Amino acid sequence: MQILSDALQVPVYDLEAEEPGGNKHFRVYNFEGHPPHHADLLIPHRKDHYLFVLIRQAGGTRQWLDMAPFTLQDNTVYFSAPNQIIVKEGFAKLWATGIAFTDEFLSLQESASLSKLPVIRNPQGGHKLALTESDRQFVEDLLAKINVEYRNPGEWQQRMLGAYLSVLLTYLSRLYVEQYKEKEISADKMLLKSFLSKVNECFRELHEVGEYASLLHISAGHLSEEVKMQSGKPAIKHIHERLTLEARRLLFHTNYSSKEIAFDLGFAEASYFNRFFKRETGQTPAEFRASIREMYH
16 A cells, blocks of 8 residues: 555555556446455555445444544445544445545546536535435445446446546535534635635646635635645645646547646746646646546547
8 A cells, every 4th residue: 555645644555457557537336245455454544535335234343534533334325425533443344435535536437527426525424314215226236337337448448437436526515505504614724725725726827835825814724724724735736636637537538738728827937837746646738638538539
């Protein structure tokens, strides 16, 4: 398991492909009466991806999410987002199916609005959705379809997985809205939400933490401290990740040149954009475009 960073001394685990050369942005996990891997038991850690798990039977397993303990319940969907702190306290035998996917997988779907769904944005800080019998049957049916598609690579696999995931997240978002009512958000979490909202609005024009601090009427130091405390990542990292995400979308969905994309994203020079993208992703824009189109077409 690769450790990507050491934010707040908590390791961040990437989404490992199931086999060498496999999909690093989408994975399905199935547990049929055996416990998950114990390597990270009792070790606080973060993941760099989303995880949605349907628990059919859990045997009273206890976990922590962002320092809040809970016991896994049967017929319940549990979910976590990138960079939340997770602690697995113990495992009994587990019957469950989990789906893990990255921000990049979401961004490359035809409907980029998936990232705005309530269950992805999670404004109320939830982590579980109780299922009625009809809910369980619907979710089970979708997971069965995803399992079949995941095990049969082919030309249309990525599009089919994206389509099934879109339906699943939309359905779970309806449950989220029904089960989580609006509540008051603490001032520090409101600051993080405001910062991320501003980044989403202004990432093309504003690339520096100080510029966002001015918009929020606070000092750059205070903004950086609060953002890192709440998210586990420096404020500048959020800005860079949003730029990288948009660059990936443009490289995948358009035929714009690197120079055109650079100027669209507010870079003064195409060469600076190329160095920035290589630093953030490990690939040049041209290499990323070639590899991602080979995977999805």
